[in-house]
Amino acid sequence: MMTARNEGLEVRDLRKSFVIGGGLLRRAAATIRAVNGVSFRVAPGESLGLVGESGCGKSTIARSILRLMELDAGSVTFDGIDVRAASRVVLRQLRQRMQIVFQDPYSSLNPRRTVRQALEEPLRVHRRGSSREIAEKAQAAIAEVGLPKDVVDRYPHEFSGGQRQRIGIARALVLDPDLIIADEPVSALDVSVQAQILRLLEGLRARRRLSFLFVSHDLGVVRHFCDRLAVMYLGRIVEEGRTADVLDRPMHPYTRLLRDSSPLPDPGARIALPAFAGEAPSPAAPPPGCPFHPRCDRADPKCREELPAIRSLAENRLGACHHPMTASCEHTAASS
Amino acid sequence: MTTLAPTAATRRARAWDTFSRNRLSWIGLALIALIVLAAIAAPLIAPHDPLEQDIVARLDPPSAEHWLGTDTYGRDVLSRMIYAARISLFVGFVATLIAMTIGATIGILCGYVGGWFDQFMMGLLDVMLAFPTLLLGLMIAAMLGASLHNLIIAIAITEIAPFARIARAPTITLKQLDFVEAARALGFGPVRIMGVHILPNMISDVVVMGSLWMASAIRTEAALSFIGLGVPPPAATWGSMIREGFDNILDTWWLSVFPSLAILATVLALNLLGDALRDAADPKLRAE
Amino acid sequence: MDQAVAAKEQVAAADAAVLDIRGLRTEFRIGGQWHAAVRDLSLALRANETLAIVGESGSGKSVTALSALRLLPSAGARIAAGAVMFDGRDLTKLSEAEMSDVRGNAIAMIFQEPMTSLNPTMAIGDQIAEAIVIHRGAAWSSARAQALRLLDEVKIPAAATRLDDYPHQFSGGMRQRVMIAMALACRPQVLLADEPTTALDVTIQAQVLRQLAELKRAYGMAVLFITHNLGVVAQIADRVAVMYAGEIVEAASVADLFARPTHPYTAALLRAMPRVDRDAAGLEPIPGGVPALTAMPTGCFFAPRCPLRQASCTAQHPELLRFPNGHEVRCPVVLAEAAR
Numbered sequence: 001m002m003t004a005r006n007e008g009l010e011v012r013d014l015r016k017s018f019v020i021g022g023g024l025l026r027r028a029a030a031t032i033r034a035v036n037g038v039s040f041r042v043a044p045g046e047s048l049g050l051v052g053e054s055g056c057g058k059s060t061i062a063r064s065i066l067r068l069m070e071l072d073a074g075s076v077t078f079d080g081i082d083v084r085a086a087s088r089v090v091l092r093q094l095r096q097r098m099q100i101v102f103q104d105p106y107s108s109l110n111p112r113r114t115v116r117q118a119l120e121e122p123l124r125v126h127r128r129g130s131s132r133e134i135a136e137k138a139q140a141a142i143a144e145v146g147l148p149k150d151v152v153d154r155y156p157h158e159f160s161g162g163q164r165q166r167i168g169i170a171r172a173l174v175l176d177p178d179l180i181i182a183d184e185p186v187s188a189l190d191v192s193v194q195a196q197i198l199r200l201l202e203g204l205r206a207r208r209r210l211s212f213l214f215v216s217h218d219l220g221v222v223r224h225f226c227d228r229l230a231v232m233y234l235g236r237i238v239e240e241g242r243t244a245d246v247l248d249r250p251m252h253p254y255t256r257l258l259r260d261s262s263p264l265p266d267p268g269a270r271i272a273l274p275a276f277a278g279e280a281p282s283p284a285a286p287p288p289g290c291p292f293h294p295r296c297d298r299a300d301p302k303c304r305e306e307l308p309a310i311r312s313l314a315e316n317r318l319g320a321c322h323h324p325m326t327a328s329c330e331h332t333a334a335s336s
Numbered sequence: 337m338t339t340l341a342p343t344a345a346t347r348r349a350r351a352w353d354t355f356s357r358n359r360l361s362w363i364g365l366a367l368i369a370l371i372v373l374a375a376i377a378a379p380l381i382a383p384h385d386p387l388e389q390d391i392v393a394r395l396d397p398p399s400a401e402h403w404l405g406t407d408t409y410g411r412d413v414l415s416r417m418i419y420a421a422r423i424s425l426f427v428g429f430v431a432t433l434i435a436m437t438i439g440a441t442i443g444i445l446c447g448y449v450g451g452w453f454d455q456f457m458m459g460l461l462d463v464m465l466a467f468p469t470l471l472l473g474l475m476i477a478a479m480l481g482a483s484l485h486n487l488i489i490a491i492a493i494t495e496i497a498p499f500a501r502i503a504r505a506p507t508i509t510l511k512q513l514d515f516v517e518a519a520r521a522l523g524f525g526p527v528r529i530m531g532v533h534i535l536p537n538m539i540s541d542v543v544v545m546g547s548l549w550m551a552s553a554i555r556t557e558a559a560l561s562f563i564g565l566g567v568p569p570p571a572a573t574w575g576s577m578i579r580e581g582f583d584n585i586l587d588t589w590w591l592s593v594f595p596s597l598a599i600l601a602t603v604l605a606l607n608l609l610g611d612a613l614r615d616a617a618d619p620k621l622r623a624e
Numbered sequence: 625m626d627q628a629v630a631a632k633e634q635v636a637a638a639d640a641a642v643l644d645i646r647g648l649r650t651e652f653r654i655g656g657q658w659h660a661a662v663r664d665l666s667l668a669l670r671a672n673e674t675l676a677i678v679g680e681s682g683s684g685k686s687v688t689a690l691s692a693l694r695l696l697p698s699a700g701a702r703i704a705a706g707a708v709m710f711d712g713r714d715l716t717k718l719s720e721a722e723m724s725d726v727r728g729n730a731i732a733m734i735f736q737e738p739m740t741s742l743n744p745t746m747a748i749g750d751q752i753a754e755a756i757v758i759h760r761g762a763a764w765s766s767a768r769a770q771a772l773r774l775l776d777e778v779k780i781p782a783a784a785t786r787l788d789d790y791p792h793q794f795s796g797g798m799r800q801r802v803m804i805a806m807a808l809a810c811r812p813q814v815l816l817a818d819e820p821t822t823a824l825d826v827t828i829q830a831q832v833l834r835q836l837a838e839l840k841r842a843y844g845m846a847v848l849f850i851t852h853n854l855g856v857v858a859q860i861a862d863r864v865a866v867m868y869a870g871e872i873v874e875a876a877s878v879a880d881l882f883a884r885p886t887h888p889y890t891a892a893l894l895r896a897m898p899r900v901d902r903d904a905a906g907l908e909p910i911p912g913g914v915p916a917l918t919a920m921p922t923g924c925f926f927a928p929r930c931p932l933r934q935a936s937c938t939a940q941h942p943e944l945l946r947f948p949n950g951h952e953v954r955c956p957v958v959l960a961e962a963a964r
Contacts, residue, residue, distance in 0.1 A: 053825035053826065053827060053828075054796070054825055063517070066521050068517050068520055068521060091523075092523045095521060095522065095523040096523060099521060099522070100517075100518065100521045102514040102517070102518065103514075104514055107513045107514045107515060108514040108515055108518060109515050110515045110519075110532075110533050110536075110537070111537065112536040112537055113532075121522075121524070121532075122522045122523070122524075125522070125523065125524055125528070126523060160913055161681075162913065168518070171518065171522075175522070190680035190681055190852065190914075191680060191852065191854070191893055191896050191897055192680060192892070192893065192896050192909060192910035193909075193913070194896070195896035195897075195898075195907040195908065195909035195910070196909035196910075196911075198898070198907060198909075199906075199907065199909055217825065217826065218826075218898075219826075219900040220855075220897065220898035220899050220900045221898050223898060223899070223900055223902075223903065224898035224907060225898075244903055247900055247901075248901075257827055258826065258827060259900055260830075261826045261827045261829065261830035262826055262855065262900045263826075263829075263830070263833075263853065263855030263856050263858060263859040264855055264858060264899060264900070264901060265854040265855050265857070265858050265882060265894060265897060265899065266858055266882060267858045267859075267861075267878045267879050267882055268879075269858075269901075270858075270859055271830050271833075271834070271859060279795060279797055279798070279828065280825075280827075282795075
């Protein structure tokens with residue numbers, strides 16, 4: 001049931017570390033700080049994009065919000081309810097209001113269950129009506145994602161990647177959630193199918209007034225779908241603001257690097273990378289100070305020593321940088 | 337996107353294809369079918385009553401009257417063998433079935449729950465696995481006493497740990513797949529997830545090993561019966577029949593040799609069938 | 625006399641193309657019958673050029689490269705027709721031993737997943753050296769020295785200390801560079817790259833693409849680059865071939881293709897792509913899906929999804945024709961309009 005007044009999702013100072021190489025008799029080899037103090041809000045009806053490259057922690061956050069993984073510290077509040085402290089009963093209620101859509105259409109559906117069974121199961125488990133009502137609701141969900149009625153008695157292997165993704169979305173919708181966490185929902189799809197699914201998600205968002213936490217590495221997709229954008233690097237948010245603003249006028253050097261590295265379908269706009277390339281450091285051994293400084297052409301001694309805190313850089317813009325780029329710096333030609 | 341995962345229909349087709357092309361699988365299947373049919377039809381095909389004693393004809397070598405000879409009490413060896421098949425197959429099948437059910441349940445629980453429970457149970461199971469099957473069976477049968485029920489229990493206990501192992505590995509793999517996470521996100525409880533989402537996707541791995549372990553069960557049964565911890569007389573099992581002829585094996589060779597051949601044939605058939613099933617089901621073991 | 629002229633012309637033509645695929649038809653056995661995954665495909669790859677093959681899944685782009693190097697699975701796949709001319713020989717007719725001589729030597733291939741093309745139990749220095757020893761008959765120490773030089777060239781930091789490291793000790797981007805180093809070990813004339821950057825982060829992808837371009841210039845190679853990403857195509861290609869359902873539907877220089885996408889599929893793909901630099905008014909999805917190999921429509925394969933579809937499109941299968949604007953396009957409807 002959709003509440004009339006929903007306070008949305010708020011996460012504060014999330015932290016999660018993984019220990020690798022440990023065991024009963026062995027010392028832990030390394031601690032990876034996958035999520036290192038992340039805070040953001042997703043208002044009702046809003047779509048927030050969480051972007052970053054591998055190892056930045058975005059998938060960990062997505063799963064932790066739903067408590068598919070437990071955090072080490074921080075608070076997750078949905079509609080005023082503390083998710084982390086929720087009892088089993090409250091968690092069951094919460095899980096009907098927050099749902100997840102996965103990346104891989106080939107592993108997100110149980111191969112042994114028909115579409116009907118996959119869609120009706122959540123309704124049965126949560127006792128959402130009589131058998132007939134449940135069956136109707138499942139049919140309605142199928143229609144809503146643009147699939148024909150006769151698919152309900154088929155098995156996942158009979159469908160293409162795009163169709164399976166639709167079924168996964170239908171399954172997420174069947175409990176009428178308020179928030180959808182989409183973990184790279186179109187990354188495994190072809191361009192033409194990707195556009196179909198994005199259009200479907202847009203329609204759903206408008207009709208159902210859904211909020212979205214949209215995790216992705218693809219800036220083009222995020223630009224198209226998300227109102228606001230948070231850029232992550234090594235477990236922290238380095239920049240946040242309105243999507244178009246952040247992508248057109250990035251203030252954090254990493255955001256600029258990310259945007260400039262995204263290839264455009266325009267041979268006249270070939271990427272000219274700055275001379276300082278390098279790779280993201282291992283999350284087990286982040287550099288001191290600002291984690292991006294080894295790859296940044298604007299780094300100075302302060303950057304090497306002091307971790308920049310996230311703060312307001314401009315109106316409706318947050319960032320964690322000692323020397324954010326302002327409009328006047330934007331056109332500095334990067335040497336190739 | 338590169339290759340699509342094979343669909344369940346394709347997997348079944350390929351599995352059948354592999355199975356049917358393998359000549360050995362047909363031999364195994366035919367042989368075990370023959371043995372099972374013979375056991376079921378024992379009253380119809382046994383030439384003599386297995387309990388009928390004919391003291392005059394005791395310890396006769398194979399002849400026209402008694403194709404495989406007679407034993408110490410003049411009972412027809414062939415008839416006794418056919419009836420013995422019933423016991424051996426019954427014990428083997430039921431023991432394996434019990435072990436499969438209990439073992440797979442433990443394995444799935446360990447794989448799904450993980451953590452200390454898993455470590456503890458695996459430790460326990462490893463201890464059980466450290467004992468040679470026969471020794472373990474012997475200890476349990478000796479403790480319980482010789483009877484058909486106790487024999488089944490003893491053999492089942494020896495097979496629980498292997499099945500738990502077999503069930504645990506795919507559970508761990510499946511647990512990490514998105515659709516299991518989706519089930520958790522949808523608020524399903526662990527019992528539903530294990531029973532509806534995990535079990536159906538790995539049951540074939542477990543069942544396929546059933547044939548191989550049934551062969552092992554029959555070998556164990558024979559050994560225990562040989563020692564005298566099996567089904568008490570006058571019922572015949574292959575193992576006890578071998579024991580009868582053992583003391584005087586050079587003179588009364590037929591008492592030991594024919595039951596041995598019966599065990600050989602059964603175990604061979606189950607092994608061939610089991611290998612073929614396992615190869616057909618496991619894509620990694622097949623050559624492309 | 626005519627024969628000599630014809631032979632001369634043939635030689636001249638062969639000079640222009642380093643790798644010349646003619647009328648390739650590759651089939652797969654599905655449900656007991658052979659179905660074409662690639663049909664009547666002709667491509668000429670010239671020296672020092674990067675030809676990009678772009679297509680979605682089911683387009684046959686990977687199958688094309690695998691066919692050229694005869695890397696198709698032995699059961700259930702076959703090259704049914706066509707020729708792959710390289711160095712005066714038809715690769716489809718060579719024996720397996722002769723092909724082994726070509727692979728990794730004159731023609732190298734790199735793949736999407738470096739973990740599966742690098743041997744996890746062998747140090748990378750040894751893997752690179754192995755190729756050199758086998759194909760060039762060099763001594764082991766000399767091969768190792770060359771391997772070190774190659775790692776430096778692909779900019780692996782502190783290469784000397786990493787020669788004895790194993791693949792799992794490298795990050796994804798580094799592994800891809802190691803794979804490139806291995807491919808270049810024997811100075812190939814042709815490099816086939818099958819989605820080499822698809823699995824990489826976007827910043828790493830940009831670096832690897834740039835490096836590939838530099839190495840291509842330095843080594844004078846011809847590169848056949850397979851991808852589904854039109855952005856990457858714009859980034860690195862000289863010429864582009866767009867594939868759909870096993871055929872080329874449009875081929876042009878990269879500037880021409882993006883300036884004037886002619887085939888309806890190419891145009892539709894560009895309209896369906898979200899761009900990082902623009903607030904797209906609305907993405908236009910392409911309705912429907914790629915036809916299955918076993919259920920190809922009659923006539924034009926794209927017709928069921930095409931906004932310009934006419935009755936004549938399902939009647940006859942269109943040919944690939946040269947257009948007034950220099951593109952090769954497989955669409956009679958657009959051709960008729962262009963002629964006007």
